[in-house]
Amino acid sequence: MRLISKGAEANIYLTEDGLILKERIRKIYRVKELDEHLRAMRTKKEAKLLNLSKKAGVPTPFVFDVDLEKKTILMSFVEGEKIRDYIERADLNEKIRVCKKIGELVAKLHEKDIIHGDLTTSNMIMNRDKIYFIDFGLGEISMEIEDKAVDVLLFKKCLHSSHYKNERECYEAFIKGYERYKKSGEVLKRVGVIERRGRYFAERF
DSSP states (O other): EEEEEESEEEEEEOOOOOOOEEEEETTTSHHHHHHHHHHHHHHHHHHHHHHHHHHHOOOOOOOOEEEEETEEEEOOOOOOOEEEHHHHOOOHHHHHHHHHHHHHHHHHHHHEEEEOOOOOGGGEETTTTTEEEETTTTTOOOHHHHHHHHHHHHHHHHHHHHGGHHHHHHHHHOOOOOOOOEEEEHHHHHHHHHHHHHHHHHHHO
């Protein structure tokens, strides 16, 4: 088993069978009992979100096993290129096409009240023209418009920081795809409110 990614919340390993093992790591600053509970709960929740997203029509890794004692999820390895890198080398028309598709997929998630929680192009993989969403470690189930707006705003900020050359065209394409969600108008309106709120606090402090 080989470590392929080390994060603040989890380590990702590639097993000898070519599968992915995600292990949620211990936080030594937390009381042990609380840490055990939180890691088990979040491991269980992430596996559930992966399965629910797949049922909603959003490509995700297939979950083979969840071990709450070891705080691990064993899942399929998705071959391909991170959307972050794919978009950077694509021409403008392809960027627009991909971002519109991402918007459609996020609409499917939000239709089922699934919040990804870390909606960036680093957590999406292009595989044979299918876009897979990965890493639901910060995700949740929520009917709140605010939570869905934060999801959308995270993607918008990702475009600004990582794909600024065509961020306007990419975001407009994303919105066009996202408008398939029946409450998209409410969500996008709330995105504006959150942005103004952020600017207000930035100016004050």
